[in-house]
Amino acid sequence: MHNILIGLLVSCAMLLGDGQVQAAGVAAVSSETVTQDDAVQAEDEGSVDVKGIVFGHIGDAYEWHITTWGNVHITIPLPVIVYSETTGWHFFSSTRLEENNGSYEGLSIAPEGSRYEGKLVEHDASGKEVRPWDFSITKVALALILNSLLLMVIILSVARWYRKHPVESASPGGFIGFMEMFIMMVNDDIIKSCVGPKYKKFAPYLLTAFFFIFLNNLMGLIPIFPGGANVTGNIAITMVLAVCTFLAVNLFGTKAYWKEVFWPDVPWWLKAPVPMMPLIEFFGVFTKPFALMIRLFANMLAGHMAMLVLTCLIFISASMGPLLNGTLTIASVLFNIFMNALELLVAFIQAYVFTMLSAVFIGLAQAEHENEGKQEERQVTKAE
Numbered sequence: 001m002h003n004i005l006i007g008l009l010v011s012c013a014m015l016l017g018d019g020q021v022q023a024a025g026v027a028a029v030s031s032e033t034v035t036q037d038d039a040v041q042a043e044d045e046g047s048v049d050v051k052g053i054v055f056g057h058i059g060d061a062y063e064w065h066i067t068t069w070g071n072v073h074i075t076i077p078l079p080v081i082v083y084s085e086t087t088g089w090h091f092f093s094s095t096r097l098e099e100n101n102g103s104y105e106g107l108s109i110a111p112e113g114s115r116y117e118g119k120l121v122e123h124d125a126s127g128k129e130v131r132p133w134d135f136s137i138t139k140v141a142l143a144l145i146l147n148s149l150l151l152m153v154i155i156l157s158v159a160r161w162y163r164k165h166p167v168e169s170a171s172p173g174g175f176i177g178f179m180e181m182f183i184m185m186v187n188d189d190i191i192k193s194c195v196g197p198k199y200k201k202f203a204p205y206l207l208t209a210f211f212f213i214f215l216n217n218l219m220g221l222i223p224i225f226p227g228g229a230n231v232t233g234n235i236a237i238t239m240v241l242a243v244c245t246f247l248a249v250n251l252f253g254t255k256a257y258w259k260e261v262f263w264p265d266v267p268w269w270l271k272a273p274v275p276m277m278p279l280i281e282f283f284g285v286f287t288k289p290f291a292l293m294i295r296l297f298a299n300m301l302a303g304h305m306a307m308l309v310l311t312c313l314i315f316i317s318a319s320m321g322p323l324l325n326g327t328l329t330i331a332s333v334l335f336n337i338f339m340n341a342l343e344l345l346v347a348f349i350q351a352y353v354f355t356m357l358s359a360v361f362i363g364l365a366q367a368e369h370e371n372e373g374k375q376e377e378r379q380v381t382k383a384e
Contacts (some may be wrong), residue, residue, distance in 0.1 A: 120132065221343055292359075
């Protein structure tokens with residue numbers, strides 16, 4: 001239902017915007033704001049820059065655009081930190097780019113259609129764009145830092161309560177009790193049941209991954225600062241999470257796991273002389289984390305796009321007359337409420353699915369031979 005609704009909404013927006021919506025180019029300062037000339041032109045023509053609104057929100061930027069008051073863009077400037085092999089280090093505020101039409105100290109924002117669109121580049125002697133080492137604190141990077149600090153405060157506050165209260169004391173209530181229930185649900189229902197007897201070794205990573213994804217998903221639904229950033233809808237973030245799962249699976253894989261990869265238990269003619277099944281299994285080692293990366297990225301990105309397109313329907317239909325505009329406005333508001341409620345559920349489901357699949361992959365890599373597994377399970381049960 002989620003995917004069907006997104007497809008229908010995007011299709012409706014494209015049909016309604018055909019002949020009315022004129023997509024403007026990416027702004028020189030950031031992907032989130034448009035230049036004053038583009039804004040004036042859009043206002044004169046009565047069109048809505050749906051492309052700029054949607055991709056400006058879901059994309060990264062060198063500043064954090066809060067809102068627009070009249071012709072004034074209210075933004076939070078962020079530090080630009082760049083190392084060039086020819087000119088060395090550059091430290092300056094993103095406001096310098098805005099003041100100089102997107103260029104400063106030989107660095108400029110790559111225009112639309114460029115290989116490095118929206119990123120800082122410099123030009124060599126032949127005029128070719130060269131991408132320097134970019135360590136800037138961008139919008140997504142700042143949101144990542146703020147959300148991580150918030151997660152640390154939440155978890156450490158819970159740990160502090162348990163440090164001050166012995167095990168024999170009364171059960172916690174309120175927020176601490178809710179977090180205990182939440183953590184135990186993830187630990188018992190996902191990690192312990194999927195990983196198996198060795199779950200304690202991987203529980204810290206899997207719990208961190210779950211709450212990191214869940215918190216970032218929730219913060220992305222809050223429309224005001226410090227929320228609204230599309231952190232988990234950024235493929236670089238999901239790629240790092242997938243790489244962590246890849247390392248946890250393969251660095252701690254047992255001999256039985258690697259045997260099933262390179263010499264699986266299938267008829268010999270599927271393994272020699274042409275190693276068809278070993279090649280398929282080895283290819284699966286990389287496709288599993290890749291699927292984790294794409295699933296989380298695509299679902300969170302699609303949800304943000306759907307809600308933005310629904311909001312833009314109000315302004316797209318402004319020139320179609322009061323009857324049609326009023327009808328689409330009511331429909332847009334109702335669908336937005338529904339999509340926000342759905343995205344709250346999706347925020348939890350995506351964190352749940354990523355953690356569950358990671359736990360399943362880790363559990364498969366921890367599988368031992370049947371006799372060894374039973375003996376180890378008896379030892380763990382006896383120790384507990």
